[in-house]
Each structure stands twice: as structure tokens, then as C-alpha cells.
Amino acid sequence: xxxxxxxxxxxQDGVTMAGTPKPTLAKVAExxxxxxxxxxxxxxxxxxxxxxxxxxxxxxEALSYVxxxxxxxxxxxxxxQVALAVADIGNPTYVAMMRTVEAAxxxxxxxxxxxxxxxxxxxxxxxxxxxRSGTVDGLILQTVRAxxxxxxxxxxxxxxxxxxxxxxxxxxxxxxxxxSGLGIGLAVRHLADMGRRxxxxxxxxxxxxxxxxxxxxxxxxxxxxxxxxxxxxxxxxADFNHHDGYLAAAALLEEHAPDxxxxxxxxxxxxxxxxxxxxxxxxxxxxxxxxxxxxxxAAMCNPPLTTVSLGAEERAGLAVELLRERIEDHExxxxxxxxxxxxxxxxxxxxxDQFMDRS
Amino acid sequence: xxxxxxxxxxxQDGVTMAGTPKPTLAKVAExxxxxxxxxxxxxxxxxxxxxxxxxxxxxxEALSYVxxxxxxxxxxxxxxQVALAVADIGNPTYVAMMRTVEAAxxxxxxxxxxxxxxxxxxxxxxxxxxxRSGTVDGLILQTVRAxxxxxxxxxxxxxxxxxxxxxxxxxxxxxxxxxSGLGIGLAVRHLADMGRRxxxxxxxxxxxxxxxxxxxxxxxxxxxxxxxxxxxxxxxxADFNHHDGYLAAAALLEEHAPDxxxxxxxxxxxxxxxxxxxxxxxxxxxxxxxxxxxxxxAAMCNPPLTTVSLGAEERAGLAVELLRERIEDHExxxxxxxxxxxxxxxxxxxxxDQFMDRS
DNA sequence: CTGTTAGCGCCTTCAG
DNA sequence: CTGAAGGCGCTAACAG
Numbered sequence: 001x002x003x004x005x006x007x008x009x010x011x012q013d014g015v016t017m018a019g020t021p022k023p024t025l026a027k028v029a030e031x032x033x034x035x036x037x038x039x040x041x042x043x044x045x046x047x048x049x050x051x052x053x054x055x056x057x058x059x060x061e062a063l064s065y066v067x068x069x070x071x072x073x074x075x076x077x078x079x080x081q082v083a084l085a086v087a088d089i090g091n092p093t094y095v096a097m098m099r100t101v102e103a104a105x106x107x108x109x110x111x112x113x114x115x116x117x118x119x120x121x122x123x124x125x126x127x128x129x130x131x132r133s134g135t136v137d138g139l140i141l142q143t144v145r146a147x148x149x150x151x152x153x154x155x156x157x158x159x160x161x162x163x164x165x166x167x168x169x170x171x172x173x174x175x176x177x178x179x180s181g182l183g184i185g186l187a188v189r190h191l192a193d194m195g196r197r198x199x200x201x202x203x204x205x206x207x208x209x210x211x212x213x214x215x216x217x218x219x220x221x222x223x224x225x226x227x228x229x230x231x232x233x234x235x236x237x238a239d240f241n242h243h244d245g246y247l248a249a250a251a252l253l254e255e256h257a258p259d260x261x262x263x264x265x266x267x268x269x270x271x272x273x274x275x276x277x278x279x280x281x282x283x284x285x286x287x288x289x290x291x292x293x294x295x296x297x298a299a300m301c302n303p304p305l306t307t308v309s310l311g312a313e314e315r316a317g318l319a320v321e322l323l324r325e326r327i328e329d330h331e332x333x334x335x336x337x338x339x340x341x342x343x344x345x346x347x348x349x350x351x352x353d354q355f356m357d358r359s
Numbered sequence: 360x361x362x363x364x365x366x367x368x369x370x371q372d373g374v375t376m377a378g379t380p381k382p383t384l385a386k387v388a389e390x391x392x393x394x395x396x397x398x399x400x401x402x403x404x405x406x407x408x409x410x411x412x413x414x415x416x417x418x419x420e421a422l423s424y425v426x427x428x429x430x431x432x433x434x435x436x437x438x439x440q441v442a443l444a445v446a447d448i449g450n451p452t453y454v455a456m457m458r459t460v461e462a463a464x465x466x467x468x469x470x471x472x473x474x475x476x477x478x479x480x481x482x483x484x485x486x487x488x489x490x491r492s493g494t495v496d497g498l499i500l501q502t503v504r505a506x507x508x509x510x511x512x513x514x515x516x517x518x519x520x521x522x523x524x525x526x527x528x529x530x531x532x533x534x535x536x537x538x539s540g541l542g543i544g545l546a547v548r549h550l551a552d553m554g555r556r557x558x559x560x561x562x563x564x565x566x567x568x569x570x571x572x573x574x575x576x577x578x579x580x581x582x583x584x585x586x587x588x589x590x591x592x593x594x595x596x597a598d599f600n601h602h603d604g605y606l607a608a609a610a611l612l613e614e615h616a617p618d619x620x621x622x623x624x625x626x627x628x629x630x631x632x633x634x635x636x637x638x639x640x641x642x643x644x645x646x647x648x649x650x651x652x653x654x655x656x657a658a659m660c661n662p663p664l665t666t667v668s669l670g671a672e673e674r675a676g677l678a679v680e681l682l683r684e685r686i687e688d689h690e691x692x693x694x695x696x697x698x699x700x701x702x703x704x705x706x707x708x709x710x711x712d713q714f715m716d717r718s
Numbered sequence: 719c720t721g722t723t724a725g726c727g728c729c730t731t732c733a734g
Numbered sequence: 735c736t737g738a739a740g741g742c743g744c745t746a747a748c749a750g
Contacts, residue, residue: 022493022517024727035737040729049735064515069492070432071727074742079429081472090458090655099449102475111494113440114473116461133428134381135470156423158381242659270659277661296449300601300629302636302661383743394721399745408719430743433726722749727742734737 023063032059043067082323083136085115085127087144092266092295093312094142097164100316101140108324110137121145128153128161138323140164140316145209146171160326162319166209167336174322176315176337180210180292181217183308183341187262187290188221190306190343194350196260196288200233202248202272204240204264211236214264214292232256237268245271253279259287260349266291266298269305273348288349298346306349311339382422391418402426441682442495444474444486446503451625451654452671453501456523459675460499467683469496480504487512487520497682499523499675504568505530519685521678525568526695533681535674535696539569539651540576542667542700546621546649547580549665549702553709555619555647559592561607561631563599563623570595573623573651591615596627604630612638618646619708625650625657628664632707647708657705665708670698 029036032055042048042056059065073079084101086094102112113136117123124143128150131139139161143150146167154161154173163175184201191199201218204211215234222229235252237244245268249261253275261276263269269291273283281287283303291298294309318337326332380386388395391414401407401415418424432438443460445453461471472495476482483502487509490498498520502509505526513520513532522534543560550558560577563570574593581588594611596603604627608620612634620635622628628650632642640646642662650657653668677696685691 025729026727036728037730037738038736041736044729047735052736064491066491066493068433068727069494070429070438071742072729073429074427074433074726074744075728075730077742084473089461090454095449095454098473099475102448102473106475109489112473114443114457114461114471116458116465130468132423132425134425135428242655267659270661273661274659274663296601297656297659300626300633300656302629302632304633384745385743395743396722396745397720400720403745406719411720427743430726431745433728433742434744434746436726720750722747724745724747726744729740729742731740732738734735 023060023065025065025067028056028059028063028065031063032056079135079137080109081111081113081136083113083115083131083139083141085117085124085139086142087117087119087124089114089116092297093293093310096295096312097142097316097319100313101320104317104320117141117143119144121147121150125150125153128157131157131159134158138162138327140319140323160323160330162323162326164315164319166213172334174326174335176318176322176339178310178315178339178341179213179217180308180310180341181213181220183292183310184214184217184262184264185221185224186341186343187292187306187308188218188225188227190345191260191262191288191290191349192225192227194260194288197227198230198233198256198258199227199260199262200252200256200258201229201235202245202252202261202263202268203234203236204268205238206236210240211264218262230256233258237264240265240267242267242271245269246275247271249275253281261287261289263289263291266293266295266301266305266307269307269348270297270301273301273303273305284347284349290349294344298344301346301348303347306346307344309342309344311341314339382419382424384424384426387415387418387422387424390422391415438494438496439468440470440472440495442472442474442490442498442500444476444483444498445501446476446478446483448473448475451656452652452669455654455671456501456675456678459672460679463676463679476500476502478503480506480509484509484512487516490516490518493517497521497686499678499682519682519689521682521685523674523678525572531693533685533694535677535681535698537669537674537698537700538572538576539667539669539700540572540579542651542669543573543576543621543623544580544583545700545702546651546665546667547577547584547586549704550619550621550647550649550708551584551586553619553647556586557589557592557615557617558586558619558621559611559615559617560588560594561604561611561620561622561627562593562595563627564597565595569599570623577621589615592617596623599624599626601626601630604628605634606630608634612640620646620648622648622650625652625654625660625664625666628666628707629656629660632660632662632664643706643708649708653703657703660707662706665705666703668701668703670700673698 025036029039039056042053115127117127138159141163143165151171166177167175203215206212235248237248249272261272291305291307294307298305298307384395388398398415401412474486476486497518500522502524510530522532525536526534562574565571594607596607608631620631650664650666653666657664657666
């Protein structure tokens with residue numbers, strides 16, 4: 001595990017691909033005929049004679065010197081790197097977060113070290129522990145299931161961390177959360193308002209935290225609206241993706257005739273749209289569909305998908321903010337931010353009346 | 360630009376968030392009552408007495424010591440980091456590449472430093488130059504337009520680079536390319552084979568390399584099939600995205616009645632699907648549609664989208680391979696790999712006959 | 719087999 | 735205002 005050392009260090013190290021030797025502070029000093037300390041000072045903008053400044057600048061320019069980031073980090077105790085870890089680097093929701101983090105960090109010249117922890121919880125743990133080697137100044141971790149072990153590992157880290165996800169109460173870690181159960185409720189209420197009664201749920205696996213929370217949110221909202229949750233109208237997809245959503249929708253339609261389908265995320269919803277269309281069912285006239293996450297895809301669907309935004313970008317932005325605050329001040333008390341879900345209505349759930357109005 | 364030094368280095372540096380001082384080699388040596396060199400050796404698996412091994416291991420364990428990655432890098436001259444730069448971190452094609460690179464690099468315990476260069480070519484250049492500070496051992500750069508300036512900057516780098524994209528002939532850089540013009544030809548031929556004659560093109564901006572190449576490929580393929588390219592049947596979207604694709608398709612359908620639409624990428628195609636459906640046109644019975652890139656989205660479309668795969672994953676995989684080869688051997692001659700486009704047929708372009716067969 | 723020592727490249731006290 | 739020297743944490747020579 002740690003025998004990764006540079007045993008086979010190559011002779012060519014320290015030369016550009018073109019063969020020029022990589023300039024160092026000492027080289028610049030030699031060329032300028034001054035001490036390394038002076039070069040360092042000039043290059044860092046500390047006071048110096050115009051003459052000195054000139055000579056150093058010219059020498060540095062001539063050698064096209066650039067300070068070595070690693071040496072500087074070793075010395076400064078800061079790496080100017082931030083780790084960003086998501087479960088799945090290909091999931092649109094996490095892509096949106098990555099994008100936001102990247103944009104927020106760009107002007108700060110912090111680099112982003114990217115990790116994909118995978119769906120197994122061991123991946124997360126291994127990743128967090130690997131950070132003990134001190135490659136980053138801070139960490140943003142999107143997690144679907146925060147075990148105690150993970151929280152302990154985070155506490156052991158020498159650098160601050162912010163978790164995007166739901167933590168057990170009293171966890172001693174900065175976090176940004178949202179309540180997707182509430183979000184599902186928004187969708188249910190909207191559909192009920194539109195006159196839909198036979199509302200089905202296409203959920204993800206209930207052994208995941210999001211799956212559990214969304215199911216609960218669905219049942220509560222249905223109860224609150226006086227709708228009954230018929231057995232068989234709640235299907236569990238093998239995973240939160242398009243294909244499994246398609247399969248679950250197909251199975252659902254085999255046995256039942258819902259007039260609305262609430263999906264646990266946009267990918268599942270896209271599968272549902274497809275399954276419905278294949279059966280000649282019109283959306284939303286025959287069946288309304290809602291997704292969740294408000295990914296880019298939702299607006300691109302055919303028809304465009306009503307969905308519940310969980311503020312992925314906003315959460316990512318808040319995470320960056322919390323992290324920066326804490327990097328500045330390690331002593332700041334633990335903070336948690338919550339983003340409230342909101343409904344984004346598009347074609348896939350407009351009422352028939354509204355639909356008529358448009359034509 | 361370089362006054363990023365650790366002026367405000369904090370006192371808390373070197374302690375975990377829990378307050379424990381961060382263990383160092385010297386600490387372990389002290390606790391074990393041996394020299395730092397011995398600790399280093401034991402931890403790196405070099406020969407040692409069982410007794411020595413035991414004492415060191417125990418001490419390291421007790422302090423839960425982890426070597427500092429930066430110090431090790433400084434010493435070894437290797438960073439165990441690879442930079443991955445794409446134009447747009449949110450574009451599904453680049454997401455697929457990122458995912459592949461991540462998967463390929465994970466077992467090597469190389470870390471990925473992620474950059475989004477943006478669409479402006481200056482972003483790319485600035486990014487490449489920033490790497491001169493030596494933060495990575497190698498670089499994979501997806502580029503849409505490789506200027507000479509960029510190639511020069513790459514040549515100046517002290518570490519190897521692999522470009523994903525089309526380079527001018529004779530460029531002295533490893534690269535992985537594909538010919539999207541050929542890919543468009545595949546789509547045109549397929550549609551013509553299906554009996555479509557009035558084939559339109561929804562292109563991206565022609566001032567981009569992909570836009571230019573795809574237009575050219577379209578015209579050539581049409582000519583080869585004896586189809587005429589009617590003026591007005593080639594539309595240029597403002598950008599390679601869904602919304603602009605929708606607008607362009609709408610404009611196209613206002614004036615013309617194509618029986619097939621070739622789109623410059625999957626996002627544009629999704630916009631086209633939507634515009635067609637809104638007008639009550641059936642896909643593929645009335646109008647066939649093809650996309651390009653074979654992104655995840657293509658299979659999730661409604662209906663599923665016929666598209667041309669440019670082997671994004673394969674290209675990314677090859678790029679990793681080339682980079683690793685060159686990190687092993689800086690002297691290896693410049694290599695280029697080419698991935699040939701292939702057609703992926705789905706519902707959006709099946710012939711009416713085929714369609715009948717299914718029902 | 720183990721300990722001592724000399725740097726990797728940089729910044730920052732301390733004298734001059 | 736400038737130069738010399740020490741050390742960040744680690745590894746690879748060299749001695750013992």
C-alpha cells in the first residue's frame with residue numbers, strides 16, 4: 001500500500017520534454033548573481049532595490065522560471081489542493097455539483113483532486129483514509145450513507161471536511177443537506193392538485209438512505225392528501241438509473257393503470273417516459289410523470305420533465321463556502337446548511353386543462 | 360500571480376481536526392527508539408530484523424502514522440498526480456471520458472487533478488502553463504482547437520502530455536483522435552439506405568473544428584450518395600447544446616419538410632426530437648433523427664436515439680495508456696492512435712418497414 | 719543490518 | 735536591503 005515510492009526515478013527528471021533543465025531558485029540566483037533569498041523575496045513581491053528587482057526578474061524571465069509547487073507546499077504546509085469526492089462521477093446530479101465546485105474554486109487557484117468513491121461504502125472510507133497523507137487542504141465529500149466509521153475517519157483527518165448529504169444527528173462535521181422526502185411531498189401535492197388520484201411511486205433501492213427517505217416522504221404525503229397507497233403501486237428499481245426505471249415502469253404498467261407516476265430521480269423518470277410512450281400512453285394526458293433532482297436532462301426530455309429541484313448547485317456552492325470558511329478558521333464551530341426542495345413544473349405534468357389552453 | 364505563498368500559515372497546521380499532532384517519521388523513530396532511516400526502510404519493505412520490524416510497525420501503528428505525500432513527492436521527483444483537462448466538465452461526452460480516465464487510473468493510485476479549460480482557447484493555454492509548477496507527472500488534455508501556441512506550451516512542459524483531439528500534422532505530441540466527418544458520413548449513408556432523401560443537417564458552430572469537419576463530412580457523404588444538399592436544410596446552432604438544437608430544429612421545420620435530420624451531437628438531437636414531437640411529427644415514421652457521440656443520453660431519449668459513436672471511452676482509455684507508456688519511457692517516439700466512428704442504430708431511425716415488423 | 723548525513727526546492731528567521 | 739543558514743518530511747547514499 002505504501003511502497004509507491006519513486007524507486008525507478010528516471011534520469012530525465014527535471015528536464016522539460018524538450019530537454020531544457022528545469023530551472024530552480026538557485027539557478028536563477030546564480031544567473032542574477034544574487035542570493036537565493038533575494039530571488040525568493042523579489043518573486044514574492046517583498047521590498048527590494050529597483051536594481052535587484054530588475055536583475056532577478058530578468059534572470060527569472062530568461063530561464064522562464066516557475067516555482068515548484070510541491071516544494072512550496074512542503075514548506076508552507078498548504079497544498080492548494082481540495083479533494084472533491086462523489087459516489088459516481090457520471091451521475092448528472094454529481095456532475096452538476098462538480099461543475100459548481102470547479103467554477104467556485106477556479107478564481108482561487110485551488111486545484112481540484114477528483115475521486116469517485118463508488119457505491120460501496122468501503123470506497124468512501126478508503127478514500128478518506130488515503131487523505132491522511134496530506135495531499136489536500138480540505139475535502140468536500142458527497143455521501144449517500146454516512147456511517148459512524150466514516151465520521152470517525154473524517155475526525156482523524158488533519159484537514160477540514162464538508163459533507164454533502166444527510167448525517168446522523170450530532171455529527172461533528174460541517175454539512176450541507178436537503179430533505180428529499182419533503183421534495184417527494186411537493187411532487188405528490190402538485191399531482192393531487194392537478195386532479196390525479198392513482199399516483200404510483202418508482203423508487204430506488206430502499207436500503208439506501210435516499211430510497212428510504214423518499215418512500216417515507218411519499219407515504220406521508222399521500223396520507224396527508226387522503227390518497228391511498230395501493231399495494232403494487234410502489235415499485236423499487238434495482239438502481240437509480242434509466243434502465244432500471246424503464247423496467248420498473250414496464251412492470252408497473254403491466255398490472256396497474258396509474259394516472260401519475262412519481263419517480264425517485266430524473267433518470268428513473270426518463271425510463272418511465274419511454275415505457276409509457278411505447279405503450280401508446282400520452283404524457284401528461286393519460287399519465288403525468290415527475291422526476292427529482294432537476295438535472296440538465298429534465299429540460300431536455302421528451303416531453304420536458306416536471307421535477308423536484310434539490311438544489312444540487314446550491315448545495316455544492318454552500319459546501320465550497322463552508323470549506324473555505326473553515327480553512328480560514330479551523331476553530332469555527334460546526335455548521336450545517338439546509339437547502340429546501342422546490343418544484344419545477346414542465347410539460348410532463350401539466351393538467352389536461354392547461355394542456356388544452358395551449359393549443 | 361505567484362504571491363500565493365503561505366504567509367498566513369496557521370498555528371494549527373500539523374494537527375488533526377481532533378487536536379492530535381500529525382505524526383512524522385521522526386516521531387515514530389523516537390517512539391520506537393530507532394533512527395528515522397530504519398523507520399523509512401521498514402515502512403518501505405526493505406530488509407530489517409524481525410525485532411526492528413516489530414518495533415517500528417508498532418510505533419507507526421500506535422501513532423497511526425501516514426507518510427506525507429508532498430514530502431515524498433519532493434524527494435522522489437514524482438507527484439503521483441495526473442492532470443485531466445476538458446473543455447466542459449458538464450458535457451456528457453467529456454463526462455464519459457473523465458469517468459474512463461478515473462476508472463483506469465484508480466488501481467494505480469494516481470490522483471486526478473481536474474481542470475475545466477472553458478471554451479475560450481486562452482483557458483487552455485493558461486492551464487497548460489500553470490502546470491509548469493510541476494504539480495503533476497503527466498497530462499491528458501482534451502482540446503477542440505489546438506493552436507500552435509498550445510503545442511509550444513506543451514513542449515515546454517517538464518512532464519509528458521497526451522492530447523485528445525485533432526492536431527495539426529506533424530505536431531510533436533502524443534494524441535488520440537477520431538474523424539467525426541467520417542462519422543457523419545455513416546449517419547447519412549444509413550439514412551439514405553433507409554430510403555430517406557430529404558436529409559437535413561443540424562450542425563454546431565462552423566467556426567469550431569468539429570463544426571467545420573462535420574459540415575464537410577455531411578456534404579461529401581450527400582454528394583457520394585447522389586443527394587442534393589438543399590440550401591436551408593443545413594442549419595447552424597449557436598452552440599452544441601439541447602436548447603440551440605431545439606431552436607434550430609424549430610426554424611428548420613418552419614420552412615422545410617425533411618424526412619431525416621442528422622445532428623452534430625446528441626444534445627442537438629434531443630432538441631430536435633422535442634421540436635418534432637411538438638409539431639406532431641412522428642419519429643421515425645415522419646422524420647428520422649440521428650445524433651453523434653453515443654452519450655448515455657442517447658439510449659435514454661424518447662424515442663431512443665440512433666447515433667454515431669466516436670468512442671469517447673475508448674479514446675480516453677487510449678489516452679491513459681499512451682500517457683502511462685510515456686511516463687515510463689520519456690524517450691518513446693511520438694504516438695497517435697485513431698478511433699474509427701461506428702453507427703449505433705436505435706428507434707429514432709428505423710425504417711418504417713422495420714417499424715411495422717415490430718408491432 | 720542500522721545509524722548518520724545530505725539534500726529534493728523553497729521560504730524565513732537571523733545577522734550583516 | 736541583502737546574504738547565509740536552518741528546516742519542512744522524506745529517502746538514498748554512505749559509514750559503522
